[in-house]
Amino acid sequence: MATKYVVEATDVEKRYGGVVALKGVDVRIPEGSIYGLIGPNGAGKSTLFDVLCGITKPSTGSVKVLDMDVAALPAHEVARRGVGRTFQRTAMFKDATVYENLLYASYGRMRHNVIHRLLRLPAWREDMVDFAAKADEVLTICGLSDLRHQQASFLAYGIQRRLAVAIMLMNDPKVLFLDEPVAGMNDSETAEFIQLLHTIAKGRTIVIVEHDMAAIGALCDEVMVMVDGRPIVIDVPARALKHPDVVAAYLGSDDDDEQ
Ligand SMILES: Nc1ncnc2c1ncn2[C@@H]1O[C@H](COP(=O)(O)OP(=O)(O)O)[C@@H](O)[C@H]1O
Ligand SMILES: [Mg+2]
Secondary structure, eight states: OOOOEEEEEEEEEEEETTEEEEEEEEEEEETTOEEEEEOSTTSSHHHHHHHHTTSSOOSEEEEEETTBOGGGSOHHHHHHTTEEEEOSSOOSOTTSBHHHHHHHHHGGGOOOOHHHHHTTOHHHHHHHHHHHHHHHHHHHHTTOGGGTTSBGGGSOHHHHHHHHHHHHHTTOOSEEEEESTTTTOOHHHHHHHHHHHHHHTTTSEEEEEOSOHHHHHHHOSEEEEEETTEEEEEEOHHHHTTOHHHHHHHHTSSGGGGO
């Protein structure tokens, strides 16, 4: 069977005034893969990530995710049609509990209206039954079952990141975009998170920008190494990270200071 691509970007260029952040980038991300975007500081990873998930419009070129023109659609519509994304600054309601956060994330897909809810009509009850079942499933997958009544702001950082994934999973995304998900985590949080991503990767496609090369090696089927606004190597991590051009690009940058 021919490979199906969940993300297809062709000849993408992005200019900020005189700065050319992306220079004629082509990306094809196969359905079901975990795909990494890596490269030294300033290479264009964040710009490409934002362009691929529709936050930023490319200056020229086309981007299709799940066959939709993500740049032309409003963010909630992109999410409703199966694209999930998490950001470094986690989007959640800090004063709400874990369970409430999952509920708020689910309202967009529910059928009941406020009258149904106030009168506790069947439309509301059915939505709540469906929600409870889905929430239980997601809490179990994310290892959050025992924490469902905890306020989000009191959770450890690594657990907040798992909650961000849980929030995303409530909308059954087919493709997930993750921006440096393990940044700031300790070793055991990172290991648990990698395990979680492998679990949720089944039946989904994951696109990840990450500085932690060990995490990239443990997670990704394929990586694109970017340097100076364009891909220089696309390969499995083991080969890509050893490629002489990649080694040279990292040695020539000051990224080592960050680790
Ligand atoms: N909003 C912006 N305005 C101006 N220049 C930007 C903007 N965003 C990124 N750039 C520039 O584009 C290039 C790529 O940046 P970025 O995508 O953030 O790289 P990376 O994430 O790989 O570190 C850099 O030269 C950066 O300074
Ligand atoms: Mg960046």
